[in-house]
């Protein structure tokens with residue numbers, strides 16, 4: 491079912507990319523040759539039209555939120571009469587972005603929500619679903635948690651402390667997406683250390699694996715540490731023990747539920763009489779109890795009860811871990827609060843993870859030029875689009891230098 495859905499979306503998307511492709515290159519700007527940000531002044535859709543097909547590696551942006559600010563300029567987004575109209579406009583911007591984004595590119599969209607009559611409008615989710623319906627792949631809904639969020643006077647609901655950042659790509663199943671996890675690894679909380687065996691040891695199912703690669707409860711317990719667990723000295727194939735137990739149960743005419751009842755278990759004994767993926771071997775203690783119930787011989791006692799201690803190692807990646815989809819980032823303190831400036835860490839994460847060194851970054855709602863500043867610092871070329879020409883001064887100041895096209 492899932493595959494059908496994905497194929498459908500993919501076909502829709504490819505068709506639309508083709509429809510949107512521009513035949514003439516006459517009106518296109520030349521792509522930047524160095525890291526000086528190029529600024530296109532004007533309405534987002536008009537300006538996106540000037541950018542060549544499939545030329546941008548990463549788009550990272552935060553559009554005006556619905557019904558929040560007035561940027562005092564005609565054609566500004568965010569002043570629509572209803573959330574629906576706003577959502578449609580942002581999704582339309584996505585259509586243009588689809589054309590200019592490289593096939594291996596990424597689109598990071600940070601957008602906030604609004605209340606109407608005390609009712610949260612779920613605007614970010616509507617945008618994300620709208621984009622998915624038009625063929626985009628939503629790779630993550632990143633939570634930007636603001637540890638320094640404003641104290642809120644609300645008394646009848648919980649205060650809002652985060653905003654979503656959507657990470658969209660055009661496709662993934664062709665393995666085209668460029669994602670450099672090594673560029674954004676963060677330090678592990680703990681470094682591996684040996685814990686001496688003590689107290690309750692985990693009697694997990696580690697069949698034949700000396701090194702625990704993280705798929706078992708034992709691994710989850712020992713994440714970032716090294717622990718000892720008990721393991722059978724010799725593992726017998728499940729089907730041999732299962733046949734043996736089945737034979738004795740039939741002979742003694744005892745039901746599985748009865749065994750569970752005697753052992754004070756719920757739905758456990760059944761697993762010992764199964765050969766499929768749901769089957770399991772009784773733990774050593776259970777084996778001895780089962781022996782009393784079924785009164786079987788000593789044939790497998792040794793193999794089923796002799797144990798040894800095994801060091802369970804879950805190794806940290808030497809360069810750190812994946813930062814995950816919850817980003818704790820303080821709000822920006824630039825002194826340009828009226829722009830709703832986003833913290834530099836947002837474009838930094840997007841660019842480092844998804845923009846190859848020669849790639850071009852785009853922010854279609856540039857505001858004070860945060861994305862251009864960060865792209866330049868990271869040695870990436872960038873294009874900024876902004877409607878309000880009053881902001882040019884600030885963009886210049888933040889980016890050092892800009893080129894207006």
Ligand SMILES: C[S@@+](CC[C@H](N)C(=O)[O-])C[C@H]1O[C@@H](n2cnc3c(N)ncnc32)[C@H](O)[C@@H]1O
Pocket residue numbers: 532533534535551552553554555561565566567568829830831832833854855856857858859860861875876877878881
């Ligand atoms: C939330 S701010 C972006 C702030 C930016 N991330 C920063 O760090 O400074 C949104 C920007 O979108 C601009 N904007 C609004 N409507 C626009 C439109 N139709 N086309 C292009 N830019 C627009 C506003 O002027 C504003 O500067």
